[in-house]
Amino acid sequence: MNENNLYTVSIYTENNIGLLNRISAIFQRRHINIESINSSVSEIENVTKWTMVVGLSEDQMKKIIGQIEKQVEVIKAYYHTEDETIYQESCIFKMKSDLLFDERQIQNIIKESNSRIVTVNKAFFVIEKSGRKEEIDLLHRELTVFGILQFTRSGRIAVTKEPMEISKMLVAFNQ
Amino acid sequence: MDTKAIKKEANNTQTTERISGSEAVIKCLLAEGVDILYGYPGGAIMPVYDELYKYQDKIHHVLTRHEQGATHSAQGYARISGKVGVCIATSGPGATNLITGIADAQIDSTPMVCITGQVASHLLGSDAFQETDIVGISTPVTKWNCQVTKASQIPEAMAKAFYIARSGRPGPVLIDITKDAQFEEFDFKYEKCKGIRSYIPIPKIDTDSIQAAAKIINEAKKPMIVWGQGVSLGEAEAQFKAVVEKAGIPSAWTILGAGAIPTSHPLNIGMVGMHGNYAPNVLTNDCDVLIAIGMRFDDRVTGSLSTYAKQAKVIHFEIDPAEIDKNVKTEVAVLGDAKESLAALLPLLEEKTHPEWHQKFKDLYAIEYEKVIKDDLYPTKEGLTMAEVLKEINIQTKGDAAIVSDVGQHQMIACRYANFNKTRSNITSGGLGTMGFGLPAAIGAKMAAPEREVISISGDGGYQMTIQELGTIFQQKVPVKIVVLNNEFLGMVRQWQEMFFDRRYASTEMTNPDFVAIAKGYYIDAQKVTKREELKDAVAKMINTDGPYFLEVCVEKEGKVFPMIPTGASVSDIRLE
Numbered sequence: 001m002n003e004n005n006l007y008t009v010s011i012y013t014e015n016n017i018g019l020l021n022r023i024s025a026i027f028q029r030r031h032i033n034i035e036s037i038n039s040s041v042s043e044i045e046n047v048t049k050w051t052m053v054v055g056l057s058e059d060q061m062k063k064i065i066g067q068i069e070k071q072v073e074v075i076k077a078y079y080h081t082e083d084e085t086i087y088q089e090s091c092i093f094k095m096k097s098d099l100l101f102d103e104r105q106i107q108n109i110i111k112e113s114n115s116r117i118v119t120v121n122k123a124f125f126v127i128e129k130s131g132r133k134e135e136i137d138l139l140h141r142e143l144t145v146f147g148i149l150q151f152t153r154s155g156r157i158a159v160t161k162e163p164m165e166i167s168k169m170l171v172a173f174n175q
Numbered sequence: 176m177d178t179k180a181i182k183k184e185a186n187n188t189q190t191t192e193r194i195s196g197s198e199a200v201i202k203c204l205l206a207e208g209v210d211i212l213y214g215y216p217g218g219a220i221m222p223v224y225d226e227l228y229k230y231q232d233k234i235h236h237v238l239t240r241h242e243q244g245a246t247h248s249a250q251g252y253a254r255i256s257g258k259v260g261v262c263i264a265t266s267g268p269g270a271t272n273l274i275t276g277i278a279d280a281q282i283d284s285t286p287m288v289c290i291t292g293q294v295a296s297h298l299l300g301s302d303a304f305q306e307t308d309i310v311g312i313s314t315p316v317t318k319w320n321c322q323v324t325k326a327s328q329i330p331e332a333m334a335k336a337f338y339i340a341r342s343g344r345p346g347p348v349l350i351d352i353t354k355d356a357q358f359e360e361f362d363f364k365y366e367k368c369k370g371i372r373s374y375i376p377i378p379k380i381d382t383d384s385i386q387a388a389a390k391i392i393n394e395a396k397k398p399m400i401v402w403g404q405g406v407s408l409g410e411a412e413a414q415f416k417a418v419v420e421k422a423g424i425p426s427a428w429t430i431l432g433a434g435a436i437p438t439s440h441p442l443n444i445g446m447v448g449m450h451g452n453y454a455p456n457v458l459t460n461d462c463d464v465l466i467a468i469g470m471r472f473d474d475r476v477t478g479s480l481s482t483y484a485k486q487a488k489v490i491h492f493e494i495d496p497a498e499i500d501k502n503v504k505t506e507v508a509v510l511g512d513a514k515e516s517l518a519a520l521l522p523l524l525e526e527k528t529h530p531e532w533h534q535k536f537k538d539l540y541a542i543e544y545e546k547v548i549k550d551d552l553y554p555t556k557e558g559l560t561m562a563e564v565l566k567e568i569n570i571q572t573k574g575d576a577a578i579v580s581d582v583g584q585h586q587m588i589a590c591r592y593a594n595f596n597k598t599r600s601n602i603t604s605g606g607l608g609t610m611g612f613g614l615p616a617a618i619g620a621k622m623a624a625p626e627r628e629v630i631s632i633s634g635d636g637g638y639q640m641t642i643q644e645l646g647t648i649f650q651q652k653v654p655v656k657i658v659v660l661n662n663e664f665l666g667m668v669r670q671w672q673e674m675f676f677d678r679r680y681a682s683t684e685m686t687n688p689d690f691v692a693i694a695k696g697y698y699i700d701a702q703k704v705t706k707r708e709e710l711k712d713a714v715a716k717m718i719n720t721d722g723p724y725f726l727e728v729c730v731e732k733e734g735k736v737f738p739m740i741p742t743g744a745s746v747s748d749i750r751l752e
């Protein structure tokens with residue numbers, strides 16, 4: 001058996017209702033947990049891009065990509081290793097405002113972690129950070145000691161180091 | 176059906192006209208060449224039914240007795256004709272009753288378009304009367320589906336539905352249409368779908384892989400072919416036969432591949448899989464090259480994957496890229512349509528005969544004949560065997576009939592012993608193994624191919640799952656021949672209980688009704704046979720009857736189907752007793 005790796009899956013699709021169902025069912029049927037999922041517009045007009053992170057063996061990954069590409073509304077699906085992508089996650093923390101003034105350390109943490117204060121009011125302030133999972137984990141650990149009121153983290157978004165062939169394919173279709 | 180009328184209709188659709196969504200549905204069907212559909216009405220689909228009433232001279236609606244029957248009839252229609260089968264149902268329970276047939280069509284790659292009515296769009300998601308999320312429910316078992324909430328979306332959805340259902344690897348699609356969209360009027364114009372940018376139905380053939388495949392085949396000492404339904408779905412029978420004959424390769428079929436070359440062809444070495452023939456199963460683990468054509472290495476075919484054809488180089492001809500390396504690793508994958516790839520392969524092949532290799536198949540056949548086939552076909556003990564019924568049918572139909580089987584022991588016997596002279600003659604539920612498939616599928620098959628003898632073969636269990644379709648047969652006057660092989664058991668399960676559960680027959684014994692009386696209750700001519708001496712005349716009577724006919728044959732109660740590969744065992748460990 002292959003060891004499981006973390007893969008970033010990029011799926012280019014039509015923007016159709018119901019596709020989330022179809023794609024998630026492919027994972028569900030095989031009892032595979034999706035670590036994170038993001039769906040948004042892409043660099044191509046009218047094409048949606050999905051970024052998913054899953055932990056799988058490469059063999060399984062190939063089969064899953066085959067099943068995903070088989071869906072009528074999927075234009076193209078790719079999978080990449082950590083080394084082949086540049087990726088970011090983003091997170092926000094809500095904390096009590098008093099902390100900003102009482103705990104000098106917090107200011108340092110914000111500066112050193114390259115995070116950003118989004119808003120401050122009497123009751124709370126909000127910090128935002130984008131980065132790699134480990135950086136966000138670190139920030140989370142550092143802030144936990146002061147008490148976090150709310151915390152949310154986005155799914156991974158990623159681009160590949162190599163060019164994606166998708167645009168060429170679409171041009172070919174339109175000819 | 177007046178085909179001229181359809182053509183005219185199709186041409187008319189180029190100009191726009193203001194019509195309702197439901198009339199548009201009918202016009203789309205006509206433009207796609209549909210002349211028959213199977214279904215069941217109800218509140219949410221009534222506007223479409225009202226239009227069907229108006230168009231009944233152009234399109235024939237068959238009222239089945241259950242929506243499951245409608246799907247299986249549409250499947251039977253599609254399987255024998257290669258055309259898209261169409262069925263139609265109302266929302267809620269009507270729609271959910273389609274699911275078994277849709278799942279069956281999906282796994283057996285059968286082109287089907289299902290149209291369901293839905294509650295009005297303002298009620299969606301409100302748990303309205305007879306609302307179910309049929310698009311959600313059917314997603315895992317359809318090739319594609321969609322919900323239409325505006326009349327103007329109907330033409331494009333229908334055009335896509337037919338294109339997707341029939342192109343590439345075929346499959347079922349479902350279109351759910353809200354009731355308000357059926358009533359709404361709009362400017363109708365129909366254009367057939369010619370392509371979808373996200374969908375490549377047939378992958379491009381790559382000549383390198385064909386050359387690589389040819390080289391391996393030409394160098395093979397012990398090559399073997401296993402072909403599946405892809406050959407007939409791709410209408411590649413002629414190209415396939417030419418390849419088999421030129422390269423002289425022993426060729427075995429999966430259950431859905433049956434008939435692509437006739438049973439009697441000298442290079443046809445029988446069926447592979449759990450209840451397939453001895454030689455092709457055993458020699459799968461002996462061949463040096465295994466050429467898979469239009470098949471998907473189902474676990475019923477491969478048995479244990481860890482021992483399956485490990486010594487062989489595997490070449491896989493396949494239209495669906497997701498099938499490559501899914502279960503069995505290939506040396507060479509040839510993607511594309513079977514007809515084109517086999518045609519391209521043919522000139523690269525060397526003429527061969529492989530006599531010694533063939534002899535191995537013959538030797539093993541002799542063993543299977545002695546241990547299994549002889550007693551099945553020429554039994555000496557009391558009690559009719561299922562196989563001798565098939566033998567009699569073979570003789571009297573000269574092997575030209577289309578055999579539509581249900582699921583169980585009789586199915587395996589039918590596939591093993593029926594003579595298939597013609598392609599598209601074995602209509603059975605392969606991947607899903609759906610009891611209740613046989614009778615309604617036979618209705619669709621006979622309606623699609625009235626010139627063919629269509630014989631439905633069921634067990635007493637499966638027959639009773641859709642027995643109400645006798646009503647459809649009677650109302651529509653479909654001259655199918657119905658054979659029930661009655662062993663008063665859920666035979667296949669009983670066989671497993673006997674072999675693997677210490678003969679504990681938990682809920683497999685069946686107390687049956689008077690089947691002949693039931694058939695006669697539906698005004699269908701019927702007869703029951705209990706003795707060997709009666710069989711020949713009874714089959715003759717059945718074949719010579721013009722209308723539908725029901726024949727019950729009481730067979731031995733505890734007969735078993737052999738050979739058999741127990742679940743998880745290796746194909747070469749196939750058991751003869």
Ligand SMILES: Cc1ncc(C[n+]2csc(CCOP(=O)(O)OP(=O)(O)O)c2C)c(N)n1
Nearest residue numbers: 583584585608610634635636637665666667
């Ligand atoms: C809808 C459905 N339910 C249950 C089964 C499991 N099953 C497979 S074969 C079989 C017995 C079939 O009995 P019968 O129709 O009498 O045919 P026989 O095996 O006796 O020829 C059963 C219950 C199935 N395949 N399909």
